[in-house]
Amino acid sequence: MSKTITGFSKLTKEEKTTWLIKNFLSDYPESKPILNQYLNSNTKLQQLHDEFIENSISNFYLPFAIAPNFIINDNAYVLPMAIEESSVVAAASLVAKFWSKRGGFKAEVLSTTKIGQVHFMYAGAYLNLETYFNSIKPTLLKATESITKNMRKRGGGILDIELRDKTSDLDNYYQLHVTFETKDSMGANFINSCLETIANTFRKDDVEIVMSILSNYIPDCLVKAEVSCNIDDLGENGVEFANKFYQAVQIAHVEPHRAVTHNKGIMNGIDAVVIATGNDFRAVEAGVHAYAAKSGKYKSLSNCSIDNGIFKFWIEIPLALGTVGGLTTLHPISKLSLNLLQNPSAKELMMIVAVAGLAQNFAALKALTTTGIQQGHMKMHLNNILNQLEATKEEKKTLIKTLNNKQITHNIVNNALQQLRIK
Numbered sequence: 001m002s003k004t005i006t007g008f009s010k011l012t013k014e015e016k017t018t019w020l021i022k023n024f025l026s027d028y029p030e031s032k033p034i035l036n037q038y039l040n041s042n043t044k045l046q047q048l049h050d051e052f053i054e055n056s057i058s059n060f061y062l063p064f065a066i067a068p069n070f071i072i073n074d075n076a077y078v079l080p081m082a083i084e085e086s087s088v089v090a091a092a093s094l095v096a097k098f099w100s101k102r103g104g105f106k107a108e109v110l111s112t113t114k115i116g117q118v119h120f121m122y123a124g125a126y127l128n129l130e131t132y133f134n135s136i137k138p139t140l141l142k143a144t145e146s147i148t149k150n151m152r153k154r155g156g157g158i159l160d161i162e163l164r165d166k167t168s169d170l171d172n173y174y175q176l177h178v179t180f181e182t183k184d185s186m187g188a189n190f191i192n193s194c195l196e197t198i199a200n201t202f203r204k205d206d207v208e209i210v211m212s213i214l215s216n217y218i219p220d221c222l223v224k225a226e227v228s229c230n231i232d233d234l235g236e237n238g239v240e241f242a243n244k245f246y247q248a249v250q251i252a253h254v255e256p257h258r259a260v261t262h263n264k265g266i267m268n269g270i271d272a273v274v275i276a277t278g279n280d281f282r283a284v285e286a287g288v289h290a291y292a293a294k295s296g297k298y299k300s301l302s303n304c305s306i307d308n309g310i311f312k313f314w315i316e317i318p319l320a321l322g323t324v325g326g327l328t329t330l331h332p333i334s335k336l337s338l339n340l341l342q343n344p345s346a347k348e349l350m351m352i353v354a355v356a357g358l359a360q361n362f363a364a365l366k367a368l369t370t371t372g373i374q375q376g377h378m379k380m381h382l383n384n385i386l387n388q389l390e391a392t393k394e395e396k397k398t399l400i401k402t403l404n405n406k407q408i409t410h411n412i413v414n415n416a417l418q419q420l421r422i423k
Contacts, residue, residue, distance in 0.1 A: 009055055016057050034058075048330065064276065064333060066340070067092040071104025072355050079356055080337035081272035086384070088268045091363035092356065102229040105358065107351035113159065113220040114320055116191040118176035118199045121208040126165060129174065129207075133163040136202060140176075143201040144194045151190060156181040158194060176202065179220075184346040186279065186322030188214055216283040217290045218318045223347075225354035226314030227362070234311060242311045244369040245304060249313075252300035262361070263292055263301050266315065269360030273353050277341070278327030278334030287318050302361050315358045319350045385413045395420060 003023045008016065017035055025031040035058040040046040050056040062082045067089050070077040079096075081089050099105060122129050140161055148157045159179040166173040176198060180191050195212035203209050231238045252262035267285060274281040292301050302315045323346050327334050338344065341352060382403060386396050388410075399416055406412075 013050070013057060016055065020057065045332070052327070052330075062275070065089040067096060067356075067359075069093060069096040069100050070352075070355065070359070071096075071100045072107055072352060074104065077342075077352060078340055079273055079352065080276035080340050081269075081356075082276040082333075083268065083272035085268060088272060088360065091367075092269055092272075092359050095359040095363045095366075099227050099359075099362075102227070102233055105225055105227055105355045107223065107225040107355055109347045109350055110222040110224055110316070111220045112181060112347065112350075114180045114182055114187060114191065114214070114218050115220075116178045116180060116195045116212070116214040118178070118195055118202065118212045119210045120174055120176075120199075120202075121172045121210060122174050122206060123172050124206050126167075130163060132204075133176075133202075137161055140198045140201050144197050147190070147193050147197060151182065151185075151187075154183045156183040156185075156187075161198070182322075182346075184323045185325045186320055186346075188280075188283075189325075216286045216320070218287050218320050219291055219294065221318050221320050222316060223319050223350040223354045224314060224316045225351065225358045226312060227358065228310055228312040231306065231309050231311050238311075241366075241369065242306055245311075245313075245365055246306055248365050248369050249300055249302060249304040252302075254299075256298040259292065259298050259300050262364075263289065265364040266301055266357040266361045269356035269358075270317075270319075270353050273356045274321070276334065276337045277321075277323075277349065278329075278331050278337070279321050279349075284319060284321075287320065291318050302358065313358070313362060315354055315361070317354055317357065319353055321346055321349045321353060323349055382408050382413060385410055386417070389414060389417055391417055 005019060008019070011019065017032065021028075021031055038058045038061060040049065040059065046059075049059055062084055065081050065083075067079045067081055070079055079092065081092065083089070141158060144158060151157050157180070159181055162177040162179075164175045164177045166175055178191075178195060178198065180187060180194070182190060191214040192212070195214070199209045199212040231242045234241055252259045267288065270284065270288070271281045274284050288301065289298075292298055301317055302313065304314075305312045322328055323338055323344060328338060329335065338349075341349070344352060382400060383396070385408070386399060391399065395417060398420060399413065402420075403413065403416060
């Protein structure tokens with residue numbers, strides 16, 4: 001039996017599901033009920049979800065949570081977070097409360113420039129290409145005026161177009177390096193539309209356009225977030241804690257294996273807020289990790305210092321985010337999330353997201369250098385295992401108390417549950 005199909009996208013959702021089950025899920029009878037139970041009973045809302053992507057057959061839900069008690073630049077926030085990983089929201093909430101009593105988080109946007117490039121090949125003399133570029137540059141800008149009109153009204157648009165010689169990296173390779181300001185929009189469609197228009201206008205017989213596309217590496221779209229306090233205000237054994245914390249950050253600066261896990265924890269906080277607000281977490285991830293390797297070696301995204309009895313912890317990262325357009329205005333939960341954040345501008349959202357990453361990193365490092373990371377994880381892990389074993393509410397309550405601070409494995413929990421039921 002052939003398991004390939006022509007015209008799949010033209011089938012109804014029911015026909016798609018029937019074909020899928022017949023060919024790939026015939027030994028999994030629960031498949032259809034599972035797919036159906038995650039469809040939205042609100043027909044209009046389901047249609048909205050179906051139109052986000054192609055070949056939709058159901059929905060995949062993530063838990064939507066909030067982390068309260070964030071004080072950012074003296075303003076109170078509740079952060080929306082969409083994530084499946086245990087302890088992330090709890091950790092963020094605890095850190096928010098901890099720093100709310102020590103002045104809160106401070107954040108600032110350092111720059112907001114975004115980048116797009118027209119990549120092309122040219123085998124002629126560079127001087128001739130440079131002369132051509134200089135002569136046509138005003139025409140390139142003029143050609144995009146109809147696209148940039150509304151953006152320019154909001155204070156954005158094309159900032160500059162540069163000709164860059166990349167032949168030392170690849171024979172005959174050049175690029176038009178275009179910088180943009182997109183204000184409250186993430187700007188992907190705007191940037192790509194401008195680039196394609198520029199490419200078509202720049203094109204000539206001896207110039208071979210390869211592609212035109214925005215870059216998700218945006219080292220000049222930067223935001224900084226930080227916390228600081230007197231070491232004595234860090235609590236009992238503040239000096240010892242601060243020194244171990246500092247050492248942990250330094251290790252992540254010199255050891256890439258640790259840096260990757262260190263930065264992954266930062267992205268737990270960042271991605272959760274980025275997803276909740278309808279932004280592109282894959283683009284954010286790619287840009288942030290590239291920035292972590294900007295020196296040629298992959299390093300920690302966060303920094304720590306101890307000077308004159310003052311503990312300071314900060315992060316500086318590139319973030320291209322939007323509060324208008326795309327899912328931010330289409331997805332009901334994303335719209336709610338932005339309302340929850342008091343309808344921030346793109347710059348304000350950059351600061352909030354950076355704070356989420358810093359808070360998550362502080363929580364992880366605090367746990368690692370004191371009690372160990374597993375204590376918090378094991379509580380959620382135990383609860384997940386009890387759910388898998390279909391423990392009752394009373395059984396959960398008893399076993400969470402009985403197994404507190406003990407090693408947790410599926411086998412240990414299962415045996416404890418069976419013993420409890422025998423008793």
